[in-house]
Amino acid sequence: MDNGILGTTAVAQIGIIVNNIERSAKKFADFFGMEVPEITITDTYDKTLAQYKGEPTKARSKLAFLHMSNNIDIELIEPDDEPSTWREFLDAHGEGIHHIAFVIKDMQGKVNKLAEIGMPLVQKGEYTGGRYAYIDSIADLKVMIELLEND
Amino acid sequence: MDNGILGTTAVAQIGIIVNNIERSAKKFADFFGMEVPEITITDTYDKTLAQYKGEPTKARSKLAFLHMSNNIDIELIEPDDEPSTWREFLDAHGEGIHHIAFVIKDMQGKVNKLAEIGMPLVQKGEYTGGRYAYIDSIADLKVMIELLEND
Numbered sequence: 001m002d003n004g005i006l007g008t009t010a011v012a013q014i015g016i017i018v019n020n021i022e023r024s025a026k027k028f029a030d031f032f033g034m035e036v037p038e039i040t041i042t043d044t045y046d047k048t049l050a051q052y053k054g055e056p057t058k059a060r061s062k063l064a065f066l067h068m069s070n071n072i073d074i075e076l077i078e079p080d081d082e083p084s085t086w087r088e089f090l091d092a093h094g095e096g097i098h099h100i101a102f103v104i105k106d107m108q109g110k111v112n113k114l115a116e117i118g119m120p121l122v123q124k125g126e127y128t129g130g131r132y133a134y135i136d137s138i139a140d141l142k143v144m145i146e147l148l149e150n151d
Numbered sequence: 152m153d154n155g156i157l158g159t160t161a162v163a164q165i166g167i168i169v170n171n172i173e174r175s176a177k178k179f180a181d182f183f184g185m186e187v188p189e190i191t192i193t194d195t196y197d198k199t200l201a202q203y204k205g206e207p208t209k210a211r212s213k214l215a216f217l218h219m220s221n222n223i224d225i226e227l228i229e230p231d232d233e234p235s236t237w238r239e240f241l242d243a244h245g246e247g248i249h250h251i252a253f254v255i256k257d258m259q260g261k262v263n264k265l266a267e268i269g270m271p272l273v274q275k276g277e278y279t280g281g282r283y284a285y286i287d288s289i290a291d292l293k294v295m296i297e298l299l300e301n302d
Contacts, residue, residue: 002184003183003184004181004183004184004185005184006183009183009184009217009219009220010219011162011219014165016293017293018293028291028292031155031156031157031292032154033153033154033155033160034160066160068161070162070223071221072162074162095293096248096294097248097293097294100165140182141167141178141182143247143248
């Protein structure tokens with residue numbers, strides 16, 4: 001099975017949940033000698049069609065990306081108060097690493113195969129040019145994974 | 152300041168603490184379509200000269216490395232019961248991501264500079280061909296960092 005069920009072993013992102021993205025973006029930028037990254041906010045529900053635990057959710061989050069030198073982004077995420085895997089993580093664990101992400105093809109096929117091996121979908125949504133899915137891989141991999149499919 | 156205080160922005164390792172490294176190494180290898188990695192154990196104190204919170208420690212851990220395609224290793228770590236940052240993490244948080252690692256030069260200089268900006272040394276030790284240091288960067292970066300210096 002080439003590169004396993006995901007078809008890739010390239011870690012695309014390390015996703016970190018934070019309480020205050022403006023403060024954290026500046027701390028990270030200073031630490032790594034980078035420009036302070038732009039802070040964006042995920043789209044509204046009419047565009048994301050986001051689902052968390054099988055239910056539609058209006059949850060949004062602020063995002064900032066720090067581009068590391070080996071094709072990895074550190075993604076900072078500040079959730080709002082609506083139901084989401086981001087908010088759940090912050091409430092349960094506090095700030096910290098929430099997921100590692102992989103860019104994949106055939107999102108629905110991958111999500112189905114992962115569910116079959118005991119790694120269910122937690123949250124999914126659309127963004128401009130693609131879609132994401134968070135997978136509960138914690139029992140086997142000790143961390144959540146995110147799938148990213150770009151058109 | 153080129154690439155910040157570390158002099159690099161390349162993430163070399165994602166370190167994950169596990170309870171049972173034999174089981175986790177197989178789970179990761181199956182998931183990513185790899186050979187099950189060799190499991191090694193860190194050296195004894197006479198070689199590591201390890202210090203945890205300023206005191207010598209006999210702590211050892213079992214290690215396994217999964218080589219991801221973008222020059223990142225996922226490092227699995229099963230601690231023993233002696234005092235260490237690995238054991239402290241497992242007892243406090245359970246299994247999960249413990250650190251991200253960077254390969255640096257001038258270990259002592261880096262450790263000193265990090266302490267000056269409020270990121271103290273937690274644990275350090277020698278391994279064949281180099282040395283490591285774990286830094287408490289959690290307040291600013293939400294995750295511990297590890298420095299690796301290879302001779």
